[in-house]
Each structure stands twice: as structure tokens, then as C-alpha cells.
Amino acid sequence: MSTQVHANLTEAQVTEISEQLDEPEWLLETRLDALAALDELDMPDVITTPGPRHWTNLVDLDYESLVDPLEWEQEKDRVEAEGADVLAWDEALAEHGDLIEEQFGSVVDPQRDFLTALSTALFSAGTLVYVPEGVAAEDVKIRTTQNSRSLFNYTLVVVEESASATILERQSIGADVEGDQYYSGVVEVVAGENANVQYGALQNLGEDTYNFQVKRGHAADHASVDWIEGNIGSRLTKSSVETRLLGEGSESQIVGAFFGHDDQHFDINSRVWHEHEHTTADLVTRGVLDDEARSVYEGVQDVGTDAWDTSSYQRENTLMLSDDSEADASPKLIINNHDTEASHSATVGQVDAEELFYMTSRGVDEERAKNMLVEGFFVPVLEEVAVDELREDMDELIVERLTE
Amino acid sequence: MSSDQDHLKETDTEARFEFKKEEKSAFEAEKGLTEETIRVISEDKDEPEWMLERRLRALEQYHEMPMPDDWPGAPDISEVDVDEIVPYIRPDIETRGGVDDWNDLPEEIQDTFDKLGIPEAEKNALSGVGAQYESEIVYQNMQERWEEKGVIFCDMDKAVQEHEEIVEEYFMTKAVPPSDNKFAALHGAIWSGGSFVYVPEDTTVDMPVQAYFRMNSDGMGQFEHTLIIAEEGSEVHYIEGCSAPKYSEFNLHSGGVEVFVKEGAHVQYSTVQNWSKNTYNLNTKRAIAEADATMEWVSGSMGSKATMLYPSTILKGPGATDNHITIAMAGEGQDIDTGAKVYHNAPDTKSTIESKSIAKDGGRTNYRGLVHMANGAEGASTSVECDALMFDNDSTSDTMPYMEIQENEVDVAHEATVGKIGDEDVFYLQSRGLDDDDAKQMIVAGFIEPITEELPIEYAVELNRLIELEMEGSLG
Numbered sequence: 001m002s003t004q005v006h007a008n009l010t011e012a013q014v015t016e017i018s019e020q021l022d023e024p025e026w027l028l029e030t031r032l033d034a035l036a037a038l039d040e041l042d043m044p045d046v047i048t049t050p051g052p053r054h055w056t057n058l059v060d061l062d063y064e065s066l067v068d069p070l071e072w073e074q075e076k077d078r079v080e081a082e083g084a085d086v087l088a089w090d091e092a093l094a095e096h097g098d099l100i101e102e103q104f105g106s107v108v109d110p111q112r113d114f115l116t117a118l119s120t121a122l123f124s125a126g127t128l129v130y131v132p133e134g135v136a137a138e139d140v141k142i143r144t145t146q147n148s149r150s151l152f153n154y155t156l157v158v159v160e161e162s163a164s165a166t167i168l169e170r171q172s173i174g175a176d177v178e179g180d181q182y183y184s185g186v187v188e189v190v191a192g193e194n195a196n197v198q199y200g201a202l203q204n205l206g207e208d209t210y211n212f213q214v215k216r217g218h219a220a221d222h223a224s225v226d227w228i229e230g231n232i233g234s235r236l237t238k239s240s241v242e243t244r245l246l247g248e249g250s251e252s253q254i255v256g257a258f259f260g261h262d263d264q265h266f267d268i269n270s271r272v273w274h275e276h277e278h279t280t281a282d283l284v285t286r287g288v289l290d291d292e293a294r295s296v297y298e299g300v301q302d303v304g305t306d307a308w309d310t311s312s313y314q315r316e317n318t319l320m321l322s323d324d325s326e327a328d329a330s331p332k333l334i335i336n337n338h339d340t341e342a343s344h345s346a347t348v349g350q351v352d353a354e355e356l357f358y359m360t361s362r363g364v365d366e367e368r369a370k371n372m373l374v375e376g377f378f379v380p381v382l383e384e385v386a387v388d389e390l391r392e393d394m395d396e397l398i399v400e401r402l403t404e
Numbered sequence: 405m406s407s408d409q410d411h412l413k414e415t416d417t418e419a420r421f422e423f424k425k426e427e428k429s430a431f432e433a434e435k436g437l438t439e440e441t442i443r444v445i446s447e448d449k450d451e452p453e454w455m456l457e458r459r460l461r462a463l464e465q466y467h468e469m470p471m472p473d474d475w476p477g478a479p480d481i482s483e484v485d486v487d488e489i490v491p492y493i494r495p496d497i498e499t500r501g502g503v504d505d506w507n508d509l510p511e512e513i514q515d516t517f518d519k520l521g522i523p524e525a526e527k528n529a530l531s532g533v534g535a536q537y538e539s540e541i542v543y544q545n546m547q548e549r550w551e552e553k554g555v556i557f558c559d560m561d562k563a564v565q566e567h568e569e570i571v572e573e574y575f576m577t578k579a580v581p582p583s584d585n586k587f588a589a590l591h592g593a594i595w596s597g598g599s600f601v602y603v604p605e606d607t608t609v610d611m612p613v614q615a616y617f618r619m620n621s622d623g624m625g626q627f628e629h630t631l632i633i634a635e636e637g638s639e640v641h642y643i644e645g646c647s648a649p650k651y652s653e654f655n656l657h658s659g660g661v662e663v664f665v666k667e668g669a670h671v672q673y674s675t676v677q678n679w680s681k682n683t684y685n686l687n688t689k690r691a692i693a694e695a696d697a698t699m700e701w702v703s704g705s706m707g708s709k710a711t712m713l714y715p716s717t718i719l720k721g722p723g724a725t726d727n728h729i730t731i732a733m734a735g736e737g738q739d740i741d742t743g744a745k746v747y748h749n750a751p752d753t754k755s756t757i758e759s760k761s762i763a764k765d766g767g768r769t770n771y772r773g774l775v776h777m778a779n780g781a782e783g784a785s786t787s788v789e790c791d792a793l794m795f796d797n798d799s800t801s802d803t804m805p806y807m808e809i810q811e812n813e814v815d816v817a818h819e820a821t822v823g824k825i826g827d828e829d830v831f832y833l834q835s836r837g838l839d840d841d842d843a844k845q846m847i848v849a850g851f852i853e854p855i856t857e858e859l860p861i862e863y864a865v866e867l868n869r870l871i872e873l874e875m876e877g878s879l880g
Contacts, residue, residue, distance in 0.1 A: 050772075050774050050806055321812065326809060329807040333792075333803040333820060335792070335801045338794035342823075345818060346818045347815075347816055348807060348814065
């Protein structure tokens with residue numbers, strides 16, 4: 001295991017971060033434990049295809065030069081909804097210390113792998129979204145602008161019984177950052193009984209940024225946890241979006257869209273575990289690749305032995321615009337309960353020649369026709385995005401990229 | 405349907421597959437795998453020096469290579485210990501290289517194949533038949549009219565002697581090199597028996613040729629090699645059947661199949677495998693299809709304790725086509741890990757994969773597939789369809805397709821579904837007077853029909869009968 005970052009990190013640095021945020025002793029301990037565990041932990045699993053070929057190389061990244069734990073700068077906008085709390089980490093600890101102690105690390109294991117543990121030890125940008133029982137929190141916004149070489153972000157979302165939250169997160173890069181950057185984000189979502197959470201994230205980081213993200217939710221009885229995951233920026237993205245359907249009748253939808261160009265690399269996972277009766281999952285991802293961009297996608301629908309009457313669906317479509325781009329896909333079904341209706345499908349193709357011909361024959365020039373078809377390709381995914389602002393932002397970024 | 409298939413309907417399949425003969429062999433290699441054993445096998449077969457060298461090289465590679473145990477969800481094959489199996493048994497018959505009249509076979513071997521219905525099938529529907537008992541071909545026949553046209557169908561050992569030049573060129577050099585995987589290397593070291601099929605240019609063999617492999621002894625391994633070469637514009641359909649009765653120890657089957665489909669040629673390779681439930685079936689099968697050639701794989705994987713088998717085709721020439729049709733059924737204690745691999749290495753190549761699986765009584769079926777579109781395979785297209793049917797909650801069914809796409813002008817589609825047996829369908833059939841078992845059997849027959857349609861009729865009947873037997877066991 002690579003210990004190059006660890007060599008560069010000290011307990012004193014971690015303690016300093018913790019003190020700056022006025023953290024309680026247990027959290028400092030959690031951070032120090034994560035730091036100590038770095039020696040033992042492996043890099044997150046990357047997608048391999050038979051061979052076995054590893055498409056994403058995380059091990060050879062120079063973390064030592066990327067990570068500067070004490071030099072972090074960001075701009076953060078938090079938009080709160082009535083009746084709910086959206087708090088910066090120090091405020092959150094002061095106001096909801098017990099809640100954080102109870103839930104921190106309950107969804108994402110702080111030592112799940114090397115990069116998650118690194119995040120646990122070093123996160124300085126933290127947010128708590130707390131929605132008490134019965135409250136509907138619409139339009140919560142968290143906008144993060146990275147203004148330093150590395151930034152470690154952490155978000156805890158706790159939505160209590162019969163409450164709901166719509167959260168929109170954006171990550172982008174400040175104009176004045178030079179050289180390679182590293183962005184790490186961990187999101188934990190706890191959805192109580194009958195709660196609804198929709199968490200939309202739109203990543204438009206700089207194209208020198210190495211981006212590592214884990215988003216994971218637990219859904220209790222009749223709760224739903226829905227994710228929207230838009231990936232536009234970054235040089236290399238390793239992203240996992242996951243839901244455990246732990247309660248009877250719980251549901252999850254994971255909607256993903258990515259658009260890669262130049263030599264961008266996306267390693268994207270969507271995973272759902274059906275662990276109780278009558279659960280439903282729907283995974284939809286669409287991606288476009290241009291130039292020498294590369295995507296590896298893995299979607300897993302895991303139906304446990306106790307998950308009677310499961311419905312589970314997955315679609316993944318990739319559109320390739322250039323001959324130097326590469327796409328690997330592996331939509332997996334793991335079925336341990338026979339009372340299941342499950343399906344998955346995946347396609348890879350190019351812009352349809354006939355459609356293109358039809359449009360050019362109607363007087364649309366070829367470039368514009370192609371752009372319209374690419375925009376149209378994303379429509380089925382964008383339609384699933386209930387938050388207007390997120391949908392419009394995503395569409396705008398897609399159009400921007402097409403007309404670059 | 406003609407009366408050709410009556411023997412298959414009338415024969416009690418259970419009796420056909422579950423009987424076992426007293427072992428009687430002329431030569432039995434020591435257990436385990438050593439250079440000495442390989443030298444003995446090679447000498448016993450009077451092989452040319454190059455073949456011995458290939459065997460020894462493969463043995464080296466076997467020792468160097470790791471077990472395929474790091475795959476997600478792969479079957480547990482840790483029990484497979486080559487030191488515990490007898491790699492080579494020559495049955496006790498006078499005639500080396502097989503006889504061409506069933507009546508010349510020793511009575512108990514004759515009896516065995518009679519029960520399997522092979523002689524009848526030969527008379528009625530086939531161009532030629534080879535039968536392998538343990539490690540050696542014991543019967544081989546080819547209808548004269550094919551021989552006259554230059555078609556060769558003989559056992560692999562004989563091919564090494566009589567068609568040395570062709571074998572030396574193709575044998576584990578291009579399609580399945582021993583370096584492919586640990587069991588391909590094992591196979592390369594101790595292969596024995598199998599079939600050699602050679603079809604000259606522009607020759608169409610319009611009736612299938614068939615080989616039948618049967619493992620009869622306890623704790624043995626079977627390593628037959630099949631080499632099919634279809635020259636330009638030729639056409640042939642090869643059928644392979646396998647079975648082995650049940651023993652207390654485990655058996656290992658590690659065959660190798662290499663198919664060369666030359667320009668414009670067409671090869672269909674059909675197999676229904678019903679290994680005993682203590683057999684580890686770890687095979688490597690690969691075809692290379694040149695321009696405008698067509699390769700078709702039709703397979704039914706019924707028996708075995710664990711199967712790891714992913715027939716693969718390299719579409720090497722423009723316009724080459726590959727079709728895979730597979731059906732797998734796993735019952736109690738069985739782990740069938742199977743699928744298909746297709747490499748689109750040339751423009752305008754096409755492939756279709758249709759896979760159906762049934763899991764019941766704690767069995768596990770897994771579709772593991774790979775579609776690779778190389779850069780430069782413009783205009784290529786593939787469609788993969790997997791359907792799994794599950795009977796009960798002790799069973800599992802997974803789908804792990806992999807798609808590696810390096811070319812943008814392609815059309816790739818994968819689709820898979822998993823479902824339980826429809827309560828409504830069962831109810832409907834029951835309300836029409838069928839009992840529960842019959843209703844479920846009928847639904848299964850309907851589920852696999854797209855596959856059985858592609859099989860020669862006698863195999864479709866056999867497959868259906870095997871599935872019925874499996875189902876009776878579980879539902880009775």
C-alpha cells in the first residue's frame with residue numbers, strides 16, 4: 001500500500017484541523033484512528049474487466065503533492081430551508097453534537113478504504129443538514145468552490161420520520177487555483193421512516209482535479225433516497241453512489257449523467273442493496289464521451305435473501321462521439337431472492353446516422369444537428385431530475401461543453 | 405418429427421445417465437501430474453517430439469499460473485487438486501485408436517453407448533460418430549460419402565499421427581494457447597483423445613458429426629481436445645455430448661476446443677453437457693472467424709458441481725458473425741458460471757448472445773460475459789440478452805456482463821432480466837387441470853424454447869428430458 005501521503009501527514013496536523021473546528025474528543029479520536037489505519041487500507045475497488053484489466057489507476061497518483069491538509073480554502077454557500085438546519089461543521093457540532101455523534105460514520109465506514117479514511121482524517125469543510133420530523137425542506141443548497149490545492153468535504157444529512165429534503169450540491173473550482181488539485185467528498189444520508197430525500201450533485205471541478213466521492217444512503221421503512229449525480233468536470237473521477245434499502249417498501253432512484261472530453265476519465269459506480277421486502281430501485285445513467293475521454297461504469301443491483309417482492313431496474317447508455325474515446329460498462333445483477341423482478345440493460349453507440357441525415361436534410365448544419373442529438377440523448381435522464389435548478393444547470397453545462 | 409428420435413423418447417434418461425461400469429483398464433497413470441506422467445502419456449501414444457515438447461512447455465506454464473480464484477463471485481474450485489486425480493486412463497480394448505463397428509467393442513463399452521442411444525442416432529441422423537470412453541476414443545466412424553470428399557473426422561490422437569502437419573500448425577498455437585489460463589495449460593500438458601474435424605474448401609457436410617464423451621471411472625480427469633478446421637466456404641455442424649455418472653470423489657473435466665472458421669465458412673458447435681454432480685467442468689473453447697465466416701455456439705450446461713466455461717469467438721475478418729445460444733440449469737449444490745466472450749477485431753462484425761438460465765433448490769447460475777469492440781471495428785454490432793428464471797429462495801442468479809468499447813461506430817446492447825416463475829401462469833395452467841409439477845415443467849419448457857429450437861431435434865428432446873428429470877427431483 002502506498003504510504004506516501006501518510007508519510008507527509010502527522011497527528012499534529014489532524015489535531016489542528018479538529019481544534020479549528022472545535023470538535024469533541026470522540027471525533028478527534030475517529031480522525032486519528034483513520035489516520036493510523038492508512039497504512040493498512042487498500043485503495044477503493046476500481047472496475048476491472050476480464051483479463052483482469054484495471055481501468056482506473058488510483059495507486060500511482062502522487063497524493064503527497066496533491067494533499068496539503070492545512071492549506072485549504074473554499075467558498076461555501078449554504079441555503080437553508082424553513083424548519084430545517086443547514087449548518088457549517090463547527091456550528092453543527094455546537095448545536096447538534098449528540099446527533100452527529102450518533103450518526104457520523106453510521107452509513108459510510110470512516111475506514112472503508114484508503115481514500116475515505118484520508119477524507120475522515122482531513123475533512124475541514126463539513127455540513128450538516130438536519131430536517132426534523134414532519135418538516136419539508138425544499139431547495140437546500142450547498143455550493144462549494146475549491147480555492148486550494150486540496151479540499152476535503154463532508155456532508156451528513158439526517159432526515160427524520162415523515163420529513164423530506166431536496167438538496168442541491170454543486171462543486172466547482174475557483175479561478176485562481178493552479179496545478180493539479182484533489183477534491184474528496186463524503187456524503188452520508190440517513191432517511192427515517194417514511195422520509196423522502198433527494199440529493200442532487202453537480203460536479204464541475206477543474207480539469208486538473210482528481211476527484212474522489214462516496215455518497216451513500218440508508219432508507220428506513222417506506223423511505224426513499226434518490227440521487228442525481230452529474231459529472232462534467234475533473235481530470236479523473238472515482239465516484240460511488242449507493243443506497244441500502246433497509247426498510248420495508250423503501251425505494252431508491254439513482255440518476256446519473258456524465259459528459260467527458262479531452263482526456264477525462266470517469267469511474268462511476270451505482271449500487272443498490274435490497275435488504276427488505278417490497279423494495280424498489282431504479283438506476284438510470286447516460287454518458288457522452290468525446291475526444292480521448294474514457295468511462296468505466298459499474299451498476300450493481302444486489303437482492304438479498306430477505307428481499308421478497310423486489311423490483312429492480314437499471315439502464316446505462318453511452319454515446320461515443322469520437323473514435324479515441326473508450327467506454328466500459330458492467331451492469332451486474334446479484335439475485336438471492338427468487339421473488340424478484342429485475343432487469344438491466346446497457347448500450348453503447350454513436351450519434352444515429354439516419355437522424356443526423358434527417359436533420360441536415362432539413363437544413364440544420366451538421367455541427368448543430370449533432371449537438372441537438374447529444375442534448376436530446378440526455379433528455380430521458382434530465383427528465384428524471386425533479387429539481388428545476390439542477391436540471392437547468394446541468395443542461396447549461398452540457399450545452400456549454402458542446403459549443404466549446 | 406420423424407421416428408428418428410423415438411429411441412431418445414423411449415429410453416429412460418435416468419437409467420441412461422446414472423449407470424456405471426466396473427472399471428477395467430489397460431493402463432492407468434499414477435495420480436498427480438509430473439513430467440514423468442506426461443512422458444508416459446506421450447510415449448504411450450507414440451507422439452512426435454514436437455507434441456511432447458508442447459506438453460512439457462504447457463506443464464511449466466501450468467505450474468507458473470495462478471488459480472482463477474480472484475474473480476467476483478466465481479465458483480469455489482479450491483477442492484480441485486490435480487495431485488488427486490488420475491490424468492490418463494486407457495480403457496481395455498485391443499484396438500488402438502478406436503474401431504469402426506460398434507460390434508467390435510468390448511461388450512460393456514458397447515452396452516454403455518447403447519444405453520446412451522448413440523449407435524441408433526448414428527444410423528438415423530448423423531454423418532459420423534466418435535465415442536470416447538475415459539481418455540481414449542473407442543469408436544470412430546464417418547460416412548463414406550464424406551470421406552470421399554476429403555472430410556476428415558477422426559480422433560485427435562490419430563490426427564497427430566496421420567495429419568501431423570495440420571495439427572502441428574493449429575494445435576494450441578493460435579486459438580487456445582496454454583498461456584490462456586491455468587486449466588488451458590493443464591489441458592495442454594495432459595490432453596488425451598477428442599475429435600479432429602477437417603472440412604475442405606467449399607464442402608458442405610449437411611448432416612451433423614457427433615462425438616460423445618463419457619467419464620466412467622472414479623476420481624479421474626478427462627482432457628479431450630477438439631480441433632475443427634473449416635476451410636474457405638465450407639460448412640459443418642459438430643455435436644458433442646458429455647456425461648459422467650456420480651462418484652464419491654470429484655472428477656475434473658478440462659477440455660479444450662479450437663475452431664477455425666475460414667473465409668465464408670460456417671461452423672456450428674452444439675453441446676449438451678450433463679456431467680455428474682461431483683465434476684468440475686473447467687473448459688476453454690475458442691473460435692477464430694475470418695472474413696464473412698459464421699460461428700455458432702449452442703450449448704446446454706446441465707450437470708457438474710461447478711462449471712466455469714465461457715466459449716469465445718474472435719471475429720478476426722470483416723463481416724464475420726458469431727452467435728451464442730446457451731442454457732444453464734443449476735440445482736442443489738451446483739454452481740454454473742458460464743457465459744460468452746466475443747472479440748470484435750474487424751469492421752462490420754456481428755454477434756448475438758442469447759442466454760437462459762434456471763436456478764432451483766439452492767443452485768447458482770451466473771452469466772459472465774465479455775464483449776470487446778476493438779478500435780477499428782467500425783460498423784460492428786452486438787446484442788446480448790440474458791434471462792434468468794428462479795424457482796425458490798435458496799437459489800441465486802447473477803449477471804455480470806462486461807463491455808469494453810474502444811470504437812465509436814458500433815452498436816452495443818445488453819439486456820438481462822431475472823424473474824420468478826409466474827404464479828399467475830401456474831394458476832392458469834392448474835385451472836386447466838395440470839398439476840403443479842406439470843405446470844412448472846411446461847413453463848420451463850416454454851422459457852427455454854428459443855434455445856431448444858436451435859438444437860438438432862434429438863438434442864432438444866434430450867435436453868427437455870434432462871430438465872424434466874431435474875424438476876421431478878425437486879418438486880416431487
